[in-house]
Amino acid sequence: MQAAGWRNFKLVVAYEGTAYHGWQVQPNGITVQEVIQGALQRLTGAATVVHGSGRTDAGVHARGQVASFRSRTGMPTAELARGLNALLPADVRVRSLAEVEPGFHARKSARSKTYLYCIHNHPVADPFSRRFCWHLRRPLDAAAIIQAAGCLVGTHDFSSFKAADGETRSSVRTMFNVRCRRRGAYLLLLFKADGFLKNMVRVMVGTLVEIGAGRRPPAEMPAIIAAVDRRAAGRTAPPHGLFLRTVHY
Amino acid sequence: MQAAGWRNFKLVVAYEGTAYHGWQVQPNGITVQEVIQGALQRLTGAATVVHGSGRTDAGVHARGQVASFRSRTGMPTAELARGLNALLPADVRVRSLAEVEPGFHARKSARSKTYLYCIHNHPVADPFSRRFCWHLRRPLDAAAIIQAAGCLVGTHDFSSFKAADGETRSSVRTMFNVRCRRRGAYLLLLFKADGFLKNMVRVMVGTLVEIGAGRRPPAEMPAIIAAVDRRAAGRTAPPHGLFLRTVHY
Numbered sequence: 001m002q003a004a005g006w007r008n009f010k011l012v013v014a015y016e017g018t019a020y021h022g023w024q025v026q027p028n029g030i031t032v033q034e035v036i037q038g039a040l041q042r043l044t045g046a047a048t049v050v051h052g053s054g055r056t057d058a059g060v061h062a063r064g065q066v067a068s069f070r071s072r073t074g075m076p077t078a079e080l081a082r083g084l085n086a087l088l089p090a091d092v093r094v095r096s097l098a099e100v101e102p103g104f105h106a107r108k109s110a111r112s113k114t115y116l117y118c119i120h121n122h123p124v125a126d127p128f129s130r131r132f133c134w135h136l137r138r139p140l141d142a143a144a145i146i147q148a149a150g151c152l153v154g155t156h157d158f159s160s161f162k163a164a165d166g167e168t169r170s171s172v173r174t175m176f177n178v179r180c181r182r183r184g185a186y187l188l189l190l191f192k193a194d195g196f197l198k199n200m201v202r203v204m205v206g207t208l209v210e211i212g213a214g215r216r217p218p219a220e221m222p223a224i225i226a227a228v229d230r231r232a233a234g235r236t237a238p239p240h241g242l243f244l245r246t247v248h249y
Numbered sequence: 250m251q252a253a254g255w256r257n258f259k260l261v262v263a264y265e266g267t268a269y270h271g272w273q274v275q276p277n278g279i280t281v282q283e284v285i286q287g288a289l290q291r292l293t294g295a296a297t298v299v300h301g302s303g304r305t306d307a308g309v310h311a312r313g314q315v316a317s318f319r320s321r322t323g324m325p326t327a328e329l330a331r332g333l334n335a336l337l338p339a340d341v342r343v344r345s346l347a348e349v350e351p352g353f354h355a356r357k358s359a360r361s362k363t364y365l366y367c368i369h370n371h372p373v374a375d376p377f378s379r380r381f382c383w384h385l386r387r388p389l390d391a392a393a394i395i396q397a398a399g400c401l402v403g404t405h406d407f408s409s410f411k412a413a414d415g416e417t418r419s420s421v422r423t424m425f426n427v428r429c430r431r432r433g434a435y436l437l438l439l440f441k442a443d444g445f446l447k448n449m450v451r452v453m454v455g456t457l458v459e460i461g462a463g464r465r466p467p468a469e470m471p472a473i474i475a476a477v478d479r480r481a482a483g484r485t486a487p488p489h490g491l492f493l494r495t496v497h498y
Contacts, residue, residue: 014375014376014377015376016376016377061376061377063377085373085374090374090376090379091376091379092376093373093374093375093376094373095373124334124342124343124344125334125339125342126263126342127263127264127265127310127339127340127341127342128263128265128310128312128381130339130340132377
């Protein structure tokens, strides 16, 4: 496969997920991977597979999704980046594009990822953040959320927070860090782990919100994790509050 | 007109202007005033005129537009506010609703207003702020903008910054304050005045951007003001970066 003239590229991509059926190409609707591959093909004249660091669900956003692709194009990187942004729709932007060593692969080389979940906790919704935050009217107890979120840190089997249809060999992941910050009426939840199962952040957030609303005590979290059973955790938070923020290499 | 049982209300409204032909009812398209009046009529059963503090152009947003209306409804204010938000589209939200003294009028009682104009100054556009910022690729000289903006403060005939079709008796206004802040790649321009002419903020911003881009020296601003001629100023900045932020009473 590897021929003379093959180059390997790393893309950092931001997208508003509202209009997309997620990252990965699928038959049911338009995806971010698909529009990037289409733009690359128009630009370079060759069908190109773009590998993302991982899938994002329908409606989920990304500030720093990373993707890699191989191409024989002779275009300078700055020209490729400008050309892609000229062809891509306004809700998908290439933030940076660099030529990287042949061994780099967006998914296989990733060491960890950070996701951000944004909650707008206020009696009245905000027209400007409605596409980017889960709006919850009732006041949430941030201290209870922080206490429960702390239990997620460490190496656990996260099966309780995995979508029922998520097929992965092992459900063990290491959560390096969970941070919860209040910014006025906004509650920002940051999760950094070596990997995430399908829907994992959204189920964690749905569970933390039930704790913040006083429907479960924060001390229940270790038992929810230990149950290794999706039914032990809370509902799945909606996709539009979720951002893939950074992929770490 | 004033009968027993008439009550006077003050609304603070936030709206994303993207989908609207501005605030004021007009034949060409849907407006914010119209959707609020429609919701009030459904709620109270009576046709109601809602007076805004002033018009906003098509595509302009508001965080704190103020409106007033008189009604004979017996509904408690909290119920009216909740009812309006249940009926209004998601891009228009009533932030607060209060019963006020009979003499209060959103436009006539206003003492000053603050507008915010948001510029995203970065080589690559941002999918998340694209509806709310004017995206400008080339680096702007914030110091030049601040110097020129300072000249706008004070009492001036602002005819140079008035839309050609803006009919008002006097074009003299007092600008209390202009502030320019950088927040990362964002340039935020705040204008506080006792009143604004049609397109005035957008023409001021268009002119300041030409100065920030080095196409005019900042020292030219006093002459642009003194010209009292729209042709002396720069182009009109696009509406989607503009927010009516606060109306002061």
